[in-house]
Amino acid sequence: MEHTHEDHPVGLSAVLARARSPERPGHGTPAGSPVRDWPRPPRAVPAAGPADLDLRALLRLSLAASDGSGRLRPAASAGALHPVDTELLVGTGCPLPSGRYGYDPLRHRVHHLGPPPGRTPPGVTAELTVTARRTVSHYGHRAWPLLLLDTGHATAALFLAARALGADEPEVRLDGTAASPLAAVRVAPPDPRHPVRPCGGVHGPRSSTHVPTPGELQARRSTPPPLPGTPPPDALRAVLATAARAGGGDLRWCAAVGEPRPGLVELTADGGALRQRAAGEARPTLAVWAAGQAWIADAGAVLLAHGCPADADAPHIRRTHLHAGFAVHLAHVTALRHGLAARPVGSWQQADLGAALGAAPGRDWIVHALALGTRHADEENTT
Structure with a gap:
């Protein structure tokens, strides 16, 4: 470098x-x-x-x-x-x-x-x-x-x-x-x-x-994987709301979830509920994009901070990444308060979320994430 x-x-x-x-x-x-x-x-x-x-x-x-x-x-x-x-x-x-x-x-x-x-x-x-x-x-x-x-x-x-x-x-x-x-x-x-x-x-x-x-x-601690179990809607909404409030104006937030309705969810305009942004299972793709961390495919949900286009200048890059870390940390504490397991995920390659959803490439990249689950690894290993 x-x-x-x-x-x-x-x-x-x-x-x-x-x-x-x-x-x-x-x-x-x-x-x-x-x-x-x-x-x-x-x-x-x-x-x-x-x-x-x-x-x-x-x-x-x-x-x-x-x-x-x-x-x-x-x-x-x-x-x-x-x-x-x-x-x-x-x-x-x-x-x-x-x-x-x-x-x-x-x-x-x-x-x-x-x-x-x-x-x-x-x-x-x-x-x-x-x-x-x-x-x-x-x-x-x-x-x-x-x-x-x-x-x-x-x-x-x-x-x-x-x-x-x-x-x-x-x-x-x-x-x-x-x-x-x-x-x-x-x-x-x-x-x-x-x-x-x-x-x-x-x-x-x-x-x-x-x-x-x-x-x-x-x-507070980062939970070691695996992080299975889909978070209940009220807990996921609280985590998304915390991140959205803390993340500054350059980032957008959604979460990849699995069954019963796999897809991407986001907050409604008033922040009071969840709505589906896109249908389909996204977690296996996220696992590939996240430096090949296979366990992410089985996480209960993955909170995603996205934005920071390919042509962003240095102040924009710094600002969005600093705000993403800040917001994910606060979202992590909210997740733990709701009884969830949580682990930040920071390394993302070829993670052009916008292009994957049919928008112009290079405009909407994953910047940071927080994997979520309802059962901790030690609990999972005893069942």
């Missing part, structure tokens, strides 16, 4: 076209360190005071690894390679002194990097970048779409953690224009004039109407 720097690709349109092609990645390369080698000694995040943002809990619920290898983390990642790195711009109202910090998710520690930039707002701004080498090591030329999706998932994990801790409306930046960072989340400190609302209240348009609990966020 051509780069000016390994973490900033040149010609993202050409990079995406190659990633969508049937060309297979070559031999693997070393992934390098699972976390960035931050300078200066690590320090623990102090406990929050009464008027502070609980930064320790925010990071624990969103980014911190829960095992020694660093593979198990709250945000999904292709191949569990976790390429996303986080710098924290800390202002007033936090338990850490104001400054810029690098976060180590394996040790749940921060490294002081220097003073904060001018006009750093109160609270914390988490800036997300990637170390591309980690994902390139396994996926080769297919890595960059996955890097963007992973960044969207990490952004959503921070957003949901902030909501679970009572933040009213965290500011999310996924516009796809800045050279660095790829994405950012700002969380303000608690406002003493407004008490924290209990979980369960209504919140903003980027998410569903359910504020997650810390327990829900700690329990």
Whole structure:
């Protein structure tokens, strides 16, 4: 892959076209360190005071690894390679002194990097970048779409953690224009004039109407395949509605389902029900398009984010992939809340959904997906 720097690709349109092609990645390369080698000694995040943002809990619920290898983390990642790195711009109202910090998710520690930039707002701004080498090591030329999706998932994990801790409306930046960072989340400190609302209240348009609990966020994991069992219509509608609200204006959403009426379903215009968009069994084709993952053909349903035409420019590509990762992460949490098994699916080749449905080719590609089922793999293996 051509780069000016390994973490900033040149010609993202050409990079995406190659990633969508049937060309297979070559031999693997070393992934390098699972976390960035931050300078200066690590320090623990102090406990929050009464008027502070609980930064320790925010990071624990969103980014911190829960095992020694660093593979198990709250945000999904292709191949569990976790390429996303986080710098924290800390202002007033936090338990850490104001400054810029690098976060180590394996040790749940921060490294002081220097003073904060001018006009750093109160609270914390988490800036997300990637170390591309980690994902390139396994996926080769297919890595960059996955890097963007992973960044969207990490952004959503921070957003949901902030909501679970009572933040009213965290500011999310996924516009796809800045050279660095790829994405950012700002969380303000608690406002003493407004008490924290209990979980369960209504919140903003980027998410569903359910504020997650810390327990829900700690329990989320990608379910290993198989994922059999067609989700009930109310659960599938809720998952689609969450994705549509969170996915920005460039993406469209549908779901491939099996019996009793195999085909593609989508939300009605008012979002209150499901309607059939196309008839016929789509899941075997999706299994081929998803890097040949045969288990997808037997998944109960597959939520699909699609759009991003072949002639999209770099900001459009970045924006749609970041939003797709963000929305699928929120849809994943909704699926788990409805008792479903769920697993994100990020690598798609020759997945021109529009052309497959009879529209002009090159206009409507699958960007991301979430496989869904009603029975988990361990349950299936005991029946």
